[in-house]
Amino acid sequence: KAGVTQTPRYLIKTRGQQVTLSCSPISGHRSVSWYQQTPGQGLQFLFEYFSETQRNKGNFPGRFSGRQFSNSRSEMNVSTLELGDSALYLCASSRDFSSGANVLTFGAGSRLTVL
Amino acid sequence: DAKTTQPNSMESNEEEPVHLPCNHSTISGTDYIHWYRQLPSQGPEYVIHGLTSNVNNRMASLAIAEDRKSSTLILHRATLRDAAVYYCILRDGIPGNTGKLIFGQGTTLQVKP
Numbered sequence: 001k002a003g004v005t006q007t008p009r010y011l012i013k014t015r016g017q018q019v020t021l022s023c024s025p026i027s028g029h030r031s032v033s034w035y036q037q038t039p040g041q042g043l044q045f046l047f048e049y050f051s052e053t054q055r056n057k058g059n060f061p062g063r064f065s066g067r068q069f070s071n072s073r074s075e076m077n078v079s080t081l082e083l084g085d086s087a088l089y090l091c092a093s094s095r096d097f098s099s100g101a102n103v104l105t106f107g108a109g110s111r112l113t114v115l
Numbered sequence: 116d117a118k119t120t121q122p123n124s125m126e127s128n129e130e131e132p133v134h135l136p137c138n139h140s141t142i143s144g145t146d147y148i149h150w151y152r153q154l155p156s157q158g159p160e161y162v163i164h165g166l167t168s169n170v171n172n173r174m175a176s177l178a179i180a181e182d183r184k185s186s187t188l189i190l191h192r193a194t195l196r197d198a199a200v201y202y203c204i205l206r207d208g209i210p211g212n213t214g215k216l217i218f219g220q221g222t223t224l225q226v227k228p
Binding site for chain 1: 145149157159160164166202207208209215216217218220221
């Protein structure tokens with residue numbers, strides 16, 4: 001079966017612009033979560049969605065937002081880009097969000113470079 | 116959120132077993148122990164998870180201490196493809212709580228031919 005698909009894979013933006021990243025989860029998975037990975041901070045949780053509702057949000061400024069659609073696809077948006085937003089943005093999907101035994105499947109990520 | 120402690124790096128020779136340790140002294144009774152790994156230029160990949168008993172799958176084995184304050188991921192025969200960053204993560208098992216993963220720095224495994 002198809003894995004988690006993230007688009008675009010690479011993109012370059014300039015400071016002040018905004019960006020939208022897309023994630024298509026595995027068929028049948030209703031939970032999508034987003035993570036930011038940087039060399040300095042490692043992997044950090046951004047948000048988590050289930051059935052179009054945001055269930056949890058990480059410690060990021062309001063410039064970072066997301067949403068989930070009825071088909072479970074998700075998008076995240078970063079407005080007023082800063083140099084420090086340069087990172088690999090990873091999306092993960094799972095069948096649900098709240099079971100401790102639940103396994104996440106990650107996409108390959110979207111590499112954002114802010115100049 | 117309960118924390119885990121792992122060595123920053125480990126080395127292994129190809130085709131030898133590898134034991135990757137993880138300490139989680141503040142684990143709660145409902146926390147699951149998960150292991151993920153991240154190969155270069157890829158997203159993290161699920162390896163194995165367990166609650167109290169030792170677990171085996173096609174990729175690895177997970178040995179959990181009797182008091183659950185530590186665990187060990189065992190790769191039975193390391194290959195060059197196993198060179199990756201390995202993350203030990205505690206996942207809250209209480210229904211309705213968040214499913215987010217809290218990643219530490221992980222252990223970078225180097226496999227020598």
